[in-house]
Amino acid sequence: MSRVEDRLAELGLSLPEVAAPVAAYVPAVIDGDHVQTSGQLPFVDGQLPATGKVGAEVSPDQAAELAQRCALNALAAVKSVLGDLDRIEQVVKVVGFVASDPSFTGQPQVVNGASEFLGQVLGDAGVHARSAVGVAVLPLDSPVEVELTVRFH
Structure with a gap:
């Protein structure tokens, strides 16, 4: 097991199976020395633990936990193409989408669920640039979606 997976185990987590795509794409691709996840x-x-808009059906705290799960799933996608998460040098960019009630403006706090998790698991290599974007709706009525760009050796 890798050092990253050991750290996940210390947090009481393990990498899930890579989620099957819900449309015509792959979970991750290598581009030079970067991995881009979908x-x-x-x-x-295989199930969404919650659906709906953040600030209405889904609380911001619950959405932050879901963003963490998105990041865990993204790490699984990275491993599927790299074979070993210890090859990660840096999470370069995180983009988080938050299906938001029209009055909800706390997208950055929701996406912190993913960002803080990556820092816990990867240390300095988990510090990244980021966008947190509010959207009207996400696939399958998911409250959040996260994608990563990771540099590796």
Whole structure:
């Protein structure tokens, strides 16, 4: 097991199976010395634990937990193409999409669920640039979606 996976185990987590795409794409691709993941939904055992808009059906705290799950799923997608998460040098960019009630403006706090998690797991290599974007709706009525750009060696 890799050092990254050991750290996940210390946090009580393990990498899930890579989520099957819900359309015509692959979970991750290598581009030079970077991995780009597709947007990852917060699937747990193939199911979304919650659906709806953040600030209405889904609380901001619950959405932050779901964003963490998206990041965990994204790490699984990275491993699927790299074979070993210890090859990660840096998470370069995180893009988080938050399906938001029209009055909700806390997208950055929701996406912190993913950002803080990556820092816990990867240390300095998990510090990244980021966008947190509010949107009207996401696939399957998911409250959040996260994609990563990772540099590796």
